[in-house]
Amino acid sequence: MTHHTLSLTAAQRGQSSMEYLVVCGALALALGIGMANDQSVLWQLLEAFRTAYQNISYSISLPG
Numbered sequence: 001m002t003h004h005t006l007s008l009t010a011a012q013r014g015q016s017s018m019e020y021l022v023v024c025g026a027l028a029l030a031l032g033i034g035m036a037n038d039q040s041v042l043w044q045l046l047e048a049f050r051t052a053y054q055n056i057s058y059s060i061s062l063p064g
Helices: 002-033 039-059
Strands: none
Touching: 002 039
16 A cells, blocks of 8 residues: 555656646746847846845955
């Protein structure tokens, strides 16, 4: 009984991993297809991260 329950849990974990992989792959594909120009969602997100990092690194470098 315990072995069967353990096996079922492992199978469910494997299926959820596969579902996560499919969703992440679809999201990456959807964002990656739109990278043809500078106004795509992914480029805007990367630019926002770059700007935020520059602002944080600047504020950290200020004398305290």
